[in-house]
Amino acid sequence: MNDIANAISRLSRWYTGDVHDVMDHHGVYGYLEGISLFGVLKPGEIICGEATTVRYAPSNRHVPQDAYHGAIDTIAKGNILVVDSSCAEGSGTGELMSTGAKTAGAAATIVNGTVRDLHEVGKLGYPLFARGASPVGVGGRMEPREAGIPITIGKVVIHPGDIVLADINGVVVIPRALASTIADDADKNGEGEQRARDRILAGEKLQSIWPMD
Numbered sequence: 001m002n003d004i005a006n007a008i009s010r011l012s013r014w015y016t017g018d019v020h021d022v023m024d025h026h027g028v029y030g031y032l033e034g035i036s037l038f039g040v041l042k043p044g045e046i047i048c049g050e051a052t053t054v055r056y057a058p059s060n061r062h063v064p065q066d067a068y069h070g071a072i073d074t075i076a077k078g079n080i081l082v083v084d085s086s087c088a089e090g091s092g093t094g095e096l097m098s099t100g101a102k103t104a105g106a107a108a109t110i111v112n113g114t115v116r117d118l119h120e121v122g123k124l125g126y127p128l129f130a131r132g133a134s135p136v137g138v139g140g141r142m143e144p145r146e147a148g149i150p151i152t153i154g155k156v157v158i159h160p161g162d163i164v165l166a167d168i169n170g171v172v173v174i175p176r177a178l179a180s181t182i183a184d185d186a187d188k189n190g191e192g193e194q195r196a197r198d199r200i201l202a203g204e205k206l207q208s209i210w211p212m213d
Helices: 003-011 016-025 066-073 095-104 118-124 176-201
Strands: 047-058 080-084 108-112 128-130 142-147 151-153 156-158 163-167 170-174
Touching: 003 047, 003 163, 003 176, 016 163, 016 170, 016 176, 047 066, 047 151, 066 080, 066 095, 066 142, 080 151, 080 163, 095 108, 095 118, 108 163, 170 176
Parallel strands: 047 080, 080 108, 108 128
Antiparallel strands: 047 142, 047 163, 151 156, 163 170
């Protein structure tokens, strides 16, 4: 197992809040503000994988979504699609994109924009995150022009290969170069929290335990 795969495996043990606390200590902000779950996660499920990026641009053409289709069809198993479709009104991700992504081996799709077909995506059991839902399509409004490029969502720049961690609380992006360091510290932080949890359950008072040393 290489260093990135090892970091992903270890980060998958911890919730987004645990990991972002560690990122704060390193002066790194990774929360994708305003993006929440619209698809399906199993109770307690945590999604973690490398980012595959797609960016839309305004367009009045009604054309196939070639850049997005290509990113889905060639995605590495376990990667997470991160799509910026915030440039115009419309939902470019719904049942078919989610079905294609799941079938190709994607772990989840994160959309900086709206999504649709939520009932069908729910039946599919696919983790889909977005800013909101809308039945409006993208045809004549925008089209996906680029894939495999850096994109910006809120305060965070996401590069292809950065590590995306998502759960019921939201989505966090970890710079690839820091993945192993953040995983190391997340392990220490999480293990410390478990010891604190055990002490609380054993009857100790919270003030004597928290904050941890």
